[in-house]
Amino acid sequence: MSESLIPRGTLIVSCQARPDNPLHGPQFMGAMALAAAQGGASALRVNGAEDVRAAMPAGLPIIGIAKIVSEGFPVYITPSLAAAAELVEAGADIVALDATPRPRDGEPLAELIRRVSEDLATPVFADVSTLEEGLAAEQMGAAFISSTLAGYTDPAAPKAILPDLALIAALAARVSVPVIAEGRFNTPELARAALDAGAHAVVVGTMITNPREITRSFASALKRAP
Template structure:
């Protein structure tokens, strides 16, 4: 196993907990000030970084919170399923908003305008050589390909969100372990992590840090889980 060489920012995340503060336009907590308050609460709770969507939210969070921000910008383009920071336009906007790290879709799905992942990463490096890059992947092969491009961090964010990756309710800890075993690039565990126990399991499997969003910052989804559990228990009691 090779030795991972880390810079100071990447090293500062090691063994830490990252909170994803995101809300879509149709959700009750949508709004930059709300997300900034979420980020401040996460900082107070001991998070080591924030993951945030849109330039407006990133800028607001940077004003209120001292933690490094993993920035992304979700956009849909015709003919492509890639939506997490899909083009250089989104990269530029989140970089200018103050993101410390740039997260983007690094899956093998077709990119907007037929651009290759290799060309996209090269363009980012030319424009923003000092910013760290986070590759969101869905499979082991995608993670390996991202590592070959010299990405700073590989995240399992999209496992289960591409049609060819494992469709499961629990976090893809096996993917975390396989990528971490390579010893090449630090791995972020993200996706369907609901409990502290699952966080610890990810870290023990080799994750550099763990990212959790919905279980903390989307109360409507948290409420749904409680409601489903209650209804299921009541139905079972009546049976």
């Protein structure tokens, strides 16, 4: 059932914009969702109940997240059952959440995954940063395991530039649920490499739906030109 929501070998487009982005808001994210659908995406990753509602006319399965920043808690991707319930009520078909063991302002991870899966009858998309976290999330009942947080959970570590294909391969070899590649897949070639490494599908965000960051990357490259 869960696997049928996201076909193997397909593209998931993350339609998100931070509050400081000119494209922030349901009107723009709804348009991004339609553009992604017309371009051949199989599903969408959308932040917040309002944007989930706006993305529904695109007619694709929606992976809903709720980014909630709480002081003293590093986990901010759907940290609680209440946040997950708002997404489901808005129309999300899948709920994505931070599945790392870091402190969260909400239910313990195992309880959260269980209650989203059972009480809300909605598949859980577990965002992880390591193989061990992926294995644990599967045991807790997650329907999808994603490399979303690879390279982002250790503030002291150097900023990663390339996707963690080694993690994708390790997860694909060890878990029985679909493994989703996400995080720095900024070219079609890297997305293809994720599938070759064993990913079920690939999430791409910034390089498709964030014109400001795409512009910055081009402008920065031109400044470095001789």
